[in-house]
Amino acid sequence: QSALTQPASVSGSLGQSITISCTGTSSDVGSYNLVSWYQQHPGKAPKLMIYEGSKRPSGVSNRFSGSKSGNTASLTISGLQAEDEADYYCCSYAGSSTYVVFGGGTKLTVL
Amino acid sequence: QVQLVQSGAEVKKPGSSVKVSCKASGGTFSSYAINWVRQAPGQGLEWMGRIIPILNIADYAQKFQGRVTITADKSTSTAYMELSSLRSEDTAVYYCARDHQGFGDMDYWGQGTLVTVSS
Numbered sequence: 001q002s003a004l005t006q007p008a009s010v011s012g013s014l015g016q017s018i019t020i021s022c023t024g025t026s027s028d029v030g031s032y033n034l035v036s037w038y039q040q041h042p043g044k045a046p047k048l049m050i051y052e053g054s055k056r057p058s059g060v061s062n063r064f065s066g067s068k069s070g071n072t073a074s075l076t077i078s079g080l081q082a083e084d085e086a087d088y089y090c091c092s093y094a095g096s097s098t099y100v101v102f103g104g105g106t107k108l109t110v111l
Numbered sequence: 112q113v114q115l116v117q118s119g120a121e122v123k124k125p126g127s128s129v130k131v132s133c134k135a136s137g138g139t140f141s142s143y144a145i146n147w148v149r150q151a152p153g154q155g156l157e158w159m160g161r162i163i164p165i166l167n168i169a170d171y172a173q174k175f176q177g178r179v180t181i182t183a184d185k186s187t188s189t190a191y192m193e194l195s196s197l198r199s200e201d202t203a204v205y206y207c208a209r210d211h212q213g214f215g216d217m218d219y220w221g222q223g224t225l226v227t228v229s230s
Contacts, residue, residue, distance in 0.1 A: 051216035100215030
């Protein structure tokens with residue numbers, strides 16, 4: 001059982017928007033604005049898409065955005081494209097003793 | 112451009128140990144923490160531990176305490192992860208990944224190393 005809870009799957013049509021939730025606790029997501037999101041295509045290493053809750057690394061499309069409310073972080077992908085189909089993982093800083101915890105991952109299907 | 116290149120796939124017997132390397136190039140190796148994250152077949156990501164080479168300090172996820180050792184060789188810009196007392200459940204792809212800001216946001220990843228534990 002993962003420390004952070006994500007839906008197992010979400011789907012959306014080309015051009016639409018989707019949101020993936022990531023629910024933690026007051027010990028991780030709720031205490032820090034330090035959630036990161038990773039995209040992983042089959043057989044590939046994860047790629048950092050969002051860090052510190054809402055910041056995008058250089059080169060990541062502005063179609064990807066992050067937010068947080070209470071103990072739940074969210075990743076929104078707008079203008080869905082075929083190449084967005086992948087697994088997405090959230091990850092939260094959880095203090096110096098635990099360091100980080102991951103979500104179980106969400107499979108995004110683009111219809 | 113930062114690159115992390117990992118050692119090749121391994122097949123190990125239950126009860127043995129495995130040591131995976133992660134060689135960095137294109138950046139300042141000592142200044143960033145290197146994490147180790149694993150992914151069992153069909154499963155999610157799991158953080159195992161990290162090392163800060165400039166301080167030579169490592170910390171580990173509680174689940175792996177006593178079984179994992181992470182080290183770094185600053186002279187060769189290489190990090191290592193050794194996992195002992197292997198069991199079948201340790202079969203996974205093991206990734207090294209560089210910390211971006213020091214709070215678990217990992218901006219560069221190795222290509223992954225498949226470790227298979229089988230008798």
